[in-house]
Amino acid sequence: MIESASIAALGDVLTQGRTWFLVAVVLIAGLVRGFSGFGGALIFIPMASALLGPRLGVPVFYLVDLCTAMPYGLKLIRRASMLEVMPMLIGSWIATPFGAWILANTDPVILRWGTGLMVLAMLGVLVSGWRYQKEPHAVVSFGVGVVGGVLGAAAGVSGPAIIAYWLGSRSSAATVRANIMVYYALAALGTDAAYYLRGMFTFEAVSYALLAAPLYALGLYLGGRVFRGSSDKQYRQAAFVLIAISALLSLPVVSSFLH
Numbered sequence: 001m002i003e004s005a006s007i008a009a010l011g012d013v014l015t016q017g018r019t020w021f022l023v024a025v026v027l028i029a030g031l032v033r034g035f036s037g038f039g040g041a042l043i044f045i046p047m048a049s050a051l052l053g054p055r056l057g058v059p060v061f062y063l064v065d066l067c068t069a070m071p072y073g074l075k076l077i078r079r080a081s082m083l084e085v086m087p088m089l090i091g092s093w094i095a096t097p098f099g100a101w102i103l104a105n106t107d108p109v110i111l112r113w114g115t116g117l118m119v120l121a122m123l124g125v126l127v128s129g130w131r132y133q134k135e136p137h138a139v140v141s142f143g144v145g146v147v148g149g150v151l152g153a154a155a156g157v158s159g160p161a162i163i164a165y166w167l168g169s170r171s172s173a174a175t176v177r178a179n180i181m182v183y184y185a186l187a188a189l190g191t192d193a194a195y196y197l198r199g200m201f202t203f204e205a206v207s208y209a210l211l212a213a214p215l216y217a218l219g220l221y222l223g224g225r226v227f228r229g230s231s232d233k234q235y236r237q238a239a240f241v242l243i244a245i246s247a248l249l250s251l252p253v254v255s256s257f258l259h
Contacts, residue, residue: 022048026064026212030219033069035227037180038163040069040216042119045156050252052208054111058103058156059200063209065188068217072224073185079178081171087138088162089183091145092152093190099153100194106154109252115155116251120244122157125164127240135170145187153191177227 025047033040041061048057103111134140144165152158162183166176195201
């Protein structure tokens with residue numbers, strides 16, 4: 001009986017046009033994440049939240065990230081500065097349960113408005129060129145991690161706060177990218193645990209994640225290749241445009257046309 005219900009639910013997922021639209025979006029998200037170390041969630045989650053609702057779309061992304069980007073990020077630990085990563089990571093782990101509570105208890109429409117507007121605001125910060133100009137400090141890193149933990153678990157948009165902070169350091173682009181990838185690989189463990197304990201990794205979420213994960217992994221690989229041989233400036237401009245379009249489409253006033 002349970003198996004029949006599961007098969008029927010999987011068939012329903014496979015026959016939905018939105019499923020294959022999201023699978024295409026996740027490849028672009030993987031490309032962006034693989035190149036810059038961030039941006040995958042900013043592209044995928046607004047679209048997923050518009051089509052599936054935040055309580056399904058956000059857990060789908062974290063499931064995909066768990067089995068694809070996490071192993072990729074852990075390979076970069078030797079290239080990262082763990083003295084910079086750990087205070088931020090601890091702050092994120094402490095704050096994540098509160099963010100998961102917000103996701104589970106906030107009205108989906110309100111959360112979608114908040115997610116879309118927050119992504120646009122943070123994108124504005126990145127595009128403006130503003131950066132935290134001082135060297136990373138343990139206390140400040142911890143505070144940024146707390147903000148990232150709440151935003152990441154509640155809406156999957158911790159990226160810009162983390163990026164704007166780290167890009168202001170004097171570290172090389174390779175070290176900054178490694179820090180970001182390692183941070184997300186380990187911070188996601190706290191988010192995954194919080195979602196699991198709240199029962200948010202449903203059969204439907206797992207079904208979407210299994211379909212999306214291979215293309216996300218391919219995007220990560222291709223994005224990493226691009227990082228080694230392309231213009232950072234041109235690629236970031238393209239990523240900003242994609243993020244802006246995704247955020248706009250996620251707004252309830254716009255996303256109704258996607259259904």
